[in-house]
Amino acid sequence: MNNKLFGTTFAALLGSSVLFFGVTQAGTYVINDVIFASKEYGDQTYIGPFDVSNLPEEEAAVTVQTGVKGWYDQAQVKIKLQDVIVPFPLEVVQFNTDRTLTSAEDGAKNDLLFDVTEESVGTLLNQQFSPYVFTDEEIASATEAIRVQLSSGRKDQTIDISSVLLASTAIEASITDVTFDSIKTSVGIQNLILALDGYAINPLTTFSLLEFIETVDIGIVTEQDLTTVASILYASVLQTNFGVDERSIGPIIPKTVPLGYEATINRELGVDFVFTNPNSTTFTLNLSIIDANLNASITGLPLIYSYQTTVSNQEEFTPKTIKQYSSFVNQNTIRLKTAGANGVQVTVIKTIVSGEDVLETINISKDFYPPVHKVEVHPLTVIETAPAEGSGDGTTPDDGTTGSTDGSTGQPSTDNGDGTSDNGSSTGGSGSGNDSGTENDPTSDDTDPEYDKGGNVIPPSK
Numbered sequence: 001m002n003n004k005l006f007g008t009t010f011a012a013l014l015g016s017s018v019l020f021f022g023v024t025q026a027g028t029y030v031i032n033d034v035i036f037a038s039k040e041y042g043d044q045t046y047i048g049p050f051d052v053s054n055l056p057e058e059e060a061a062v063t064v065q066t067g068v069k070g071w072y073d074q075a076q077v078k079i080k081l082q083d084v085i086v087p088f089p090l091e092v093v094q095f096n097t098d099r100t101l102t103s104a105e106d107g108a109k110n111d112l113l114f115d116v117t118e119e120s121v122g123t124l125l126n127q128q129f130s131p132y133v134f135t136d137e138e139i140a141s142a143t144e145a146i147r148v149q150l151s152s153g154r155k156d157q158t159i160d161i162s163s164v165l166l167a168s169t170a171i172e173a174s175i176t177d178v179t180f181d182s183i184k185t186s187v188g189i190q191n192l193i194l195a196l197d198g199y200a201i202n203p204l205t206t207f208s209l210l211e212f213i214e215t216v217d218i219g220i221v222t223e224q225d226l227t228t229v230a231s232i233l234y235a236s237v238l239q240t241n242f243g244v245d246e247r248s249i250g251p252i253i254p255k256t257v258p259l260g261y262e263a264t265i266n267r268e269l270g271v272d273f274v275f276t277n278p279n280s281t282t283f284t285l286n287l288s289i290i291d292a293n294l295n296a297s298i299t300g301l302p303l304i305y306s307y308q309t310t311v312s313n314q315e316e317f318t319p320k321t322i323k324q325y326s327s328f329v330n331q332n333t334i335r336l337k338t339a340g341a342n343g344v345q346v347t348v349i350k351t352i353v354s355g356e357d358v359l360e361t362i363n364i365s366k367d368f369y370p371p372v373h374k375v376e377v378h379p380l381t382v383i384e385t386a387p388a389e390g391s392g393d394g395t396t397p398d399d400g401t402t403g404s405t406d407g408s409t410g411q412p413s414t415d416n417g418d419g420t421s422d423n424g425s426s427t428g429g430s431g432s433g434n435d436s437g438t439e440n441d442p443t444s445d446d447t448d449p450e451y452d453k454g455g456n457v458i459p460p461s462k
Contacts, residue, residue, distance in 0.1 A: 039056070039057040040054065040055065040056045040057070041053060041054065041055055041057070041060055041104065041106055042054070042106035042107050043106075043107060044107045044108075045104065045105075045106050045107055045108065045110070046108075046109045046110060047060070047064050047100060047101070047104050047110045047111075047112065048064070048067070048068075048110070048111065048112035048151070048152065048153030049067070049152075049153045049154075050063055050064050050067045050153075051063075052064065052104070057101060060101065060104075061097060061101055064097070064100065064101070064112075065095075065097060067153075068095045068112065068153075071153060071155060072090055074155050075090060075154075075155045075156070076155065076156050077090060077150070077157055077158075077159065078157070078158045078159065079124065079128075079146070079158075079159050079161060080158050080159065080160040080161070080162065080280075081125075081129050081132070081160075081161055081162050081165065081304065082162050082241075082279055082281065082301065082302070082303050082304055083240075083241035083278075083279065083303045083304055083305055084128070084129060084304040084305065085158060086124075086128045086129075088124070088146070088159070089120075089124070092116060092117065092120035092121075093114050093115070093116055093150065094114065094115040094116075095112065095113075095114055095115075096113045096114065096115050099113045100112055100113045111151035111152070112150070112151050112152075112153045113151065114147055114150045114151065115147075116143055116146055116147050116150070117143070118136075118139050118140055118143045121139055121142055121143040121146060122134065122139040125139065125142060129304055130355075132304070134165070138165050141161075141164050141165060142161045142164060142165050145159065145161050145164045145165075146159055146161070160280050162279065162280045162281055162301075163203075163280045163281060171301070171302070172299055172300055172301060173299065173300075173301075173302050174286075174297045174298070174299045175239070175240060175283075175297075175298055175299065175300060175302060175303055176236040176237075176239040176240060176296070176297050176298045177295070177297045178232055178235045178236045178239070178295070178296050178297070179293050179294065179295045179296075180228070180231070180232050180235075180256075180257060180258065180293070180294045180295075181292065181293055182292050182293075183228060183256060183289070183292055183293065183294040184256065184292070185289055185292065186222070186224075186225055187219070187220070188218075188219070188220060188221035188222050188225030188226075189221075189225045189228060189229060189289070189294070190289070191218045191219045191220075191221060191225075192213075192218060192221060192225060192226070192229045192287075193229070193287045193288065193289060194218075195212075195213075195216045195218045196212075196229070196233075196285050196287050197285065197286060197287045197288065198284060198285070198286070199212075199284065199285045200282050200283075200284055201277045201282065201283045201284070201285065201298075202277070202282050203277060203279060203280045203281055203282060204276075204277065204278065204279075204280065205276070205277055206245065206274060206275070206276045206277075207274065207275055207276070207277075208246075208272055208273075208274045209226065209229075209230050209233070209265060209272060209273045209274070210265070210267065210270070210272040210273075211272075213226070223264075223265055223266055223267065224256070226265035226267075227250070227254075227256075227257070227262070227263065227264045227265045228256055228257060228294070229287070229294075230263040230264070230265050230273040231254075231257040231261050231262050231263045232257070232261075232287075232294055232295075232296040233263070233273065233275075233285070233296060234247055234261055234262075234263040234273060234275075235258075235261040235296070235309070236285075236296045236297065236298050237275045237298075238261075238307065238309045238348075238350060238364065239298075239307045239308070239309060240283075240298060240303065240307060241278060241279070241303060241305070241307065242275050242276060242277055242278065243275060243276045243278060244274075244275050244364075245274040245275060245276055246272050246273060246274035247263045247273055247274075247365075248263070248264050248271050249262045249263075249264055249367050249369070250262065250264040250369075251369070251370075252341075252369060252372070253341070253343075253344055253369045258311070259311060259314070259344065259346050259367065260311035260346045260347075260348045260365075260367055261311075261348075262367070281300060281301045282300060283298050283299065283300035284298065284299045284300060285298060286298070286299060304354070305352050305353060305354050305359065306352075306353045306354075307350060307351070307352055307353075308350070308351045308353060309348060309349065309350050309351075309364070310348075310349050310351070311346050311347070311348055311349075312346070312347055312349060313345075313346065313347040314344060314345070314346045315344065315345045315346075316342045316343065316344050317342060317343035317344065317345070317370070317371045318342055318371060319340040319341060319342065319343070319371040319372055319373045319374050320371075320373045320374070321340070321373070321374045321375075321376060322373050322374065322375045322376070323376050323378055324337065324375060324376065324377045324378070325377070325378050325379070325380050326377050326378075326379070326380060327379075327380040329377055329378060329379045329380070330379065331379050331381075332379070333379060334376050334377070334378055335376070335377040336374075336375075336376060336377075337375040337376065337377050338372065338373070338374060338375035339372075339374060340371070340372050340373055340374030340375070341371060341372040342371055343368070343369050343370045343371030343372075344368075344369050345366060345367065345368040345369070346366070346367050347363060347365070347366050347367075348363075348364040348365045348366075348367065349361060349362070349363055349364065350362045350364050
């Protein structure tokens with residue numbers, strides 16, 4: 001074969017092969033990177049809680065789908081409206097993989113996109129949150145709020161739709177109403193009413209009475225004034241789902257507030273009354289006094305449940321009698337130092353009711369006021385009075401004329417206290433007149449002893 005012809009043929013074949021290979025590679029590039037281009041995510045890219053940094057779209061899709069499947073298996077999602085929390089069924093939630101991946105941006109935290117139908121949300125709301133009646137607009141707002149909260153991919157979450165659902169409504173009602181009768185109105189109580197009436201309890205905030213009175217000028221108020229107002233606030237709070245953080249009672253049975261509802265205040269000791277609004281809506285305190293009746297109420301968007309409080313199991317405790325002795329109390333006299341009073345214990349019970357069904361009964365507190373013991377002060381010693389004539393106690397009455405039974409004359413018989421009798425030193429008919437001497441002698445056994453402040457007998461002067 002001609003070498004020139006061979007070379008020409010070989011060059012043609014080589015060129016064809018190179019051209020074919022180049023066209024093939026270019027086609028693959030056009031198909032993979034131009035026509036069917038595959039996206040690769042950059043650094044620090046998250047879809048929900050899942051890291052897809054530097055992953056091609058296909059691998060990222062597998063990572064996200066696997067993670068979402070685990071989320072369905074473990075997640076616990078709840079819906080909260082005011083004071084009610086109910087589980088949200090995840091079977092009505094559909095994960096949108098395509099929309100999630102195509103909307104994700106490089107180097108950012110991206111949301112998981114779920115589809116939730118308004119029909120399923122409306123059914124849940126109407127079944128679980130009666131007596132509320134929801135409009136189509138409210139259901140649409142609640143559905144969107146649920147979608148937004150689910151997009152984070154958190155496994156345990158409570159979605160509060162109160163503010164979203166009730167933001168457009170202006171229906172407010174009095175959710176509590178408490179009255180204390182026969183309250184003695186003071187200037188301090190009137191000042192507190194003026195300061196507290198209309199006070200807004202903001203969502204998720206804590207109210208402290210001691211902190212409140214430091215922020216406003218209320219003038220002069222006594223501890224009793226503060227205790228009376230704190231007690232009626234406490235009685236009102238018990239009729240809500242508010243949490244009581246701090247509340248104390250005094251040492252004695254209250255006279256101005258009902259048993260079970262005392263919330264004593266002591267500024268010097270820092271004894272306070274504190275409660276928290278756990279809801280995402282605002283409530284308002286209302287206080288007034290008409291004649292001698294103090295009234296308090298809390299107004300706001302209605303709660304789903306109702307809260308009833310009762311005071312029961314009242315038990316009284318009788319006081320003991322304590323005897324004290326003093327040298328300053330006259331003989332045959334008892335001085336009453338403390339009259340004493342019964343103690344009492346009561347139990348405060350809170351009942352949570354839905355419609356006509358009792359959901360829960362809670363023992364809020366046991367208020368115990370100990371009895372005040374009776375204290376009597378008695379004389380230090382008791383001297384027996386002289387017995388009547390003929391009592392037979394060994395003492396012979398003396399009228400100045402009767403002699404002794406043993407033949408001696410004019411000498412009376414006195415009891416020495418040891419079972420013996422002393423007839424004096426005179427004998428025969430001397431009749432020296434010891435009778436009158438015995439009556440006037442300050443050292444005689446019939447004379448009341450004198451005591452010092454320590455209760456010791458003062459010896460007679462000689």
